[in-house]
Amino acid sequence: MYTDLLANLNPEQGEAVTLPPVNEHGQAQSALILAGAGSGKTRVLTTRIAWLIQTGQVSPIGVLAVTFTNKAAKEMMVRLSAMLPINTRGMWIGTFHGLCNRLLRAHHKEAGLPSTFQILDTQDQLSAIKRLLKGLKVDDEKYPPKQLQYFIAHAKERGQRARELAVGDDFQAKMAQLYEAYDAQCQREGVVDFAELLLRSYELLKHNEAIRTHYQERFRHILIDEFQDTNALQYAWLKLLSGHDGSPVNVSGAGTSAVFAVGDDDQSIYAFRGADVENMRLYEKQFHPLMVKLEQNYRSHGHILDTANHLIANNSERLGKNLRTDAGHGELVRIYDAPSDHAEAAWLIEEIKALVSSGIKRTEIALLYRSNAQSRIIEHALFSAAIPYRVYGGLRFFERAEIKHALAYLRLLENPNDDTSFSRVVNFPTRGIGARSIEAVQDAARAQQCSLYLACSTLDGKAGSALGGFVRLVDHMREATRHNTLPETVEFVIQHSGLIQHYLSEREGQDRVENLQELINAATAFIAEEGYGQDAAAAMLPGENSPGAVEVSPLAAFLSHASLEAGDNQAQAGQDAVQLMTVHSAKGLEFTSVFITGLEEGLFPHENSINELNGLEEERRLMYVAITRAKERLYLSHTQSRMLHGQVRYNMPSRFLEELPTDSLKWLTPKAKDARWGGGNSGRSSGSTWQDVYTRQRESESNDFFDSGSERERPAKQLGRVGSAATSVRRMASPPRGNYPFTIGQNVFHTKFGEGRVTSLEGNDADARAQVNFKRHGVKWLQLSIAKLAAVD
């Protein structure tokens, strides 16, 4: 009977799907499917779930499957429903964050959280940190909020609480102390950040034997897609849940659950976020998995695949595998050299129009870029040409200011002690609550160790009456919506909070009003999708049936959804639109035609990574991911000049273009090919000033690093590696001619950034610049005529 499921697979895929989940001793047997892009890993994983269920080896509630994005989770459920007559709604299929949220909701008490706990996204987290520093009167120049945010996330991703950190110096000791204070603040306010979702549920499983045993017995099959991008904590979580951590429950080490991991080391692109491809090697050692390699690619035509294979062969650290296709060579990969970013955008429009008129659907066309900032000009061109498009991973719907304001009110209905939400809207729209009153309530809350909301009632005078009004407004909205449906509640809140009126009176507020109305639609869609009935007030999380499971209100579920959702709601659903996204967001997806734009040195590969070998190899993997998204047609473009962050930059074409097989390429602009290495170009750095680079770093730092589409400054890497990589990297730039007071490799000190080491030198005289890898602040370019840089030793 199950042969039906296997009919659409090749023999290796079939073997992978049907690997025995139990060994000859009757113990759980794990598996690792290591295979290149487009070889059917996701298809195999989905079919494996269907096969396990169909053959009666597990029931749908005994499966836990981890995907990389919410979108992928939804797709997997749709595919499963098509394969088997089962209801996938209650199944535990989701991202690590989504699954941990679900676990914590079910066991909030044991996890030490209020039932109404709210999730802080990265922006909320940053404002919570700023508030903390202000309250503690900490100098935020010395302890920048962003840096503390990174410090906390990084520690949590390694599973470390503040007390467990080894602190080397006073600075780190202070950071650890602030981390602890931050955790205490979150606890008081009943909020958790993204990394906390994982760490808290890890600790829950670790310390609560009854819950751990329950889930170990329940989830006999754990399946993970995109395994190469798991971080240390996720790996530890997996070991714990599958009984592979040598805990007393299972001293034999065989584990209680069979883990089925699929991954591709060549597509590991989240090292900057703590992901560690080393986990694949650890997994081999610790889980003793059966291994299957898949080498047949079903996605891309030959030239595209050759291009990808050729490029990735330049990386040194690979587990090694090949890809072949039966699809034939197909079309050559097209390369376009544009004089400017505007010209690039104009060319894109023409090509898209031609593709569409040849019958290709717009959703089958993807425009990929390395950095979010590149999308603006492309969006503008698409807009002007009236071509519908959709941006993934840009400013997400739920991250827009007006939406966050509305959500803050809704969160206060759920949990009035959420100080982040309180602070966000206490005087928005303005209701005459001044900075003095806010300070007064903050002081009172600190003194009494309570939330801002509770502290309001202790104030008198002007502050007391102004804040009392706000508290009454929130209480009134809560009371009035008690018996409402979710969309009614949302509507009531955006009306009565004054948000709609506020934006209606703003000159350019129309968009924001429409977005607020869209939030009501999002609530309606959420109710329909999640299957809440008419009497929704007491609905449980769908499919929930664990011990101690709590009833979660639709509002609470919707708020979690808003924090975790990867922003699919921003365009009119179902419209045939061109797809715009960063390469990071494109992981796992495929399109008939793909454009990879902005292939320029400093942009792709990104300048933060090019002087460091690991960084460069990760950029190359990113390029590999980009190329392998294409099924039939691939375009690569670069421009000679580009306006980025308010400055014109003149960039050299990306070194990656040089690494592609010439037989598979077709240059649409032949002259550009010669211009590339023939000289005459002013070099990749001539348009970048120190301020330019510095601003850019600040901007990339401010991006949301939990959003798969975003990027941020790479954490400082080991200095030792920099020297050799820098030499090979510099081969295309003009050699430094200036008389520098510094040399590469020299230790230096900067009044603001502290200690560092020079990793590169460029430019001349007044224009001379040094790239320095600072111990605490990472890599920065400094203009030597301005920067206060002193040689050490």
Ligand code: ATP
């Ligand atoms: P990535 O590494 O990019 O995540 P993947 O290895 O997960 O890729 P899939 O997305 O599962 O690959 O498959 C790539 C494409 O090939 C999909 O369109 C899939 O439906 C198709 N495919 C996979 N296996 C087969 C097969 N045996 N026959 C026909 N098509 C297949």
Ligand code: MG
């Ligand atoms: Mg996949």
